Structures are given as structure tokens and as C-alpha cells.
Amino acid sequence: xxxxxxxxxxxxxxxxxxxxxxxxxxxxxxxxxxxxxxxxxxxxxxxxxxxxxxxxxxxxxxxxxxxxxxxxxxxxxxxxxxxxxxxxxxxxxxxxxxxxxxxxxxxxxxxxxxxxxxxxxxxxxxxxxxxxxxxxxxxxxxxxxxxxxxxxxxxxxxxxxxxxxxxxxxxxxxxxxxxxxxxxxxxxxxxxxxxxxxxxxxxxxxxxxxxxxxxxxxxxxxxxxxxxxxxxxxxxxxxxxxxxxxxxxxxxxxxxxxxxxxxxxxxx
Numbered sequence: 001x002x003x004x005x006x007x008x009x010x011x012x013x014x015x016x017x018x019x020x021x022x023x024x025x026x027x028x029x030x031x032x033x034x035x036x037x038x039x040x041x042x043x044x045x046x047x048x049x050x051x052x053x054x055x056x057x058x059x060x061x062x063x064x065x066x067x068x069x070x071x072x073x074x075x076x077x078x079x080x081x082x083x084x085x086x087x088x089x090x091x092x093x094x095x096x097x098x099x100x101x102x103x104x105x106x107x108x109x110x111x112x113x114x115x116x117x118x119x120x121x122x123x124x125x126x127x128x129x130x131x132x133x134x135x136x137x138x139x140x141x142x143x144x145x146x147x148x149x150x151x152x153x154x155x156x157x158x159x160x161x162x163x164x165x166x167x168x169x170x171x172x173x174x175x176x177x178x179x180x181x182x183x184x185x186x187x188x189x190x191x192x193x194x195x196x197x198x199x200x201x202x203x204x205x206x207x208x209x210x211x212x213x214x215x216x217x218x219x220x221x222x223x224x225x226x227x228x229x230x231x232x233x234x235x236x237x238x239x240x241x242x243x244x245x246x247x248x249x250x251x252x253x254x255x256x257x258x259x260x261x262x263x264x265x266x267x268x
Contacts, residue, residue, distance in 0.1 A: 036074030097259035106131040111232035116152035123153045151214035152227035154200035158191040159224035179204045199246040211237040215253035220261030
């Protein structure tokens, strides 16, 4: 174990121990499957007092990660586990179905193409394909970027629920460059335009010398769950080229959406 990890564990041993034990309970119940396990069994497996085991199980039960299917019966994995697994599966499916389309777009446009999702008030890039014209090996995968200053962020915000939009407009709109939109009214007008034309753009709003465009990706129910975007240097990805480039992205977003089961049903 590294010194940094050891120091982190020593900083709050009781909390870390509780987390370790809670994880052990989840694995135990997963192994038991339909048979489940009672408090006594869990306590014996963990080597702790029954009261400790009960408190841990109760905490997991409050989070819907564990449930008791019959009164004073054995415990099983709860519905919360299914939701977490479903979210993971959905993201894996999104990445798998998007990769060939993003790869083709990168080849067509010659620039870096990304797939991004909303992530607690920001944007997270989950997939990247390089174009033939890329002048650097910068990797955006896993990077968190702002909603208001990126093309993907504008797409995700334009089709977000009303509460999310209100929170974004009420928050401080940080000025990354002199071109960043920092006025809430101006940003709202921009989002309205994005919804009308079906794609978003940024011209040096996040970084000087960097332009970007993005289009929506929908799930089977018509909800916008991601944005497919392209970015490149402003001298090459010029504002004059935006409409033509956007047409490629919109078509790419439509293809990914169809791969996910969306065929033009009610849009949200």
C-alpha cells in the first residue's frame, strides 16, 4: 500500500472501515443470490457484533441497496443496485453504439470528435476519436468542462429540464475568455436558438483559438442524453464553416440515436 493511500486510510479509519464492511455486505448478498442472508449470518461473515451488522444493513436499506423481502426475513440486494447497474449499462451501450459514428465523423471532418454527457452541473467527455488534421494529442476523455462555455454543454443545457436550466442561469457564469457568454439573458437566448436550429457552437468561448460544435443524441424515449461534438483550431474550424460541419454532426447524432432505439418518437 502506498504512503498516500495509507495516510488517507489512517485519517478516518472508522469511516473507511464502515465503507469496507458495507461493500463486503453487498458482495456477500450478491453471492447468496435468492437465498439472501440474515443479520446473524452477515455479522459472522464480517466478524462483527450483530448490532454493528444491523446498523450497516440499515444504512444500505435506506439507500435502497439492500431490501428485506419478508418481515424479519433475510436480506437481498435492493432495487437501487438495479438502477445503478442500469445506468452503467446504459453508458456502456451509449459508448459502444457511438464509437463507429464518432470515428466516421472524425475521418469526414478531419478534427477531434467527442461524445459528452451531463454530469452534476458540468459536462464529462466519455469518448474521443481523433481526426487526420489534429495538431495535438490532447485527450478530453474524462475531462469535465462547463455547460455554458462549450458546444456540448449548450446542447445538454438546451434540452435539460426547467429546474436544471434555472440553476445553471442562476449560477455564476465564469468568464473563460473575452468571448464567453456571462449574461444569463444572453445565454437563455442562445439556448433557445440551439433548440431551434438543432445544434450548438462556441467560438473561442472556452479557450482562445478553439472552436467547437455539437448536436444532440437521444435515447429510445426521445430524451437528449448526450452530445456529439467536434472541436478544432479557430483558423481551421472557422465560423463560416459551422453550418456545413453542423450538418454532419446532426446526421451523426441522429444515427447514434437510431442505434439507441430512437426513430423520431415524441421529442423532449
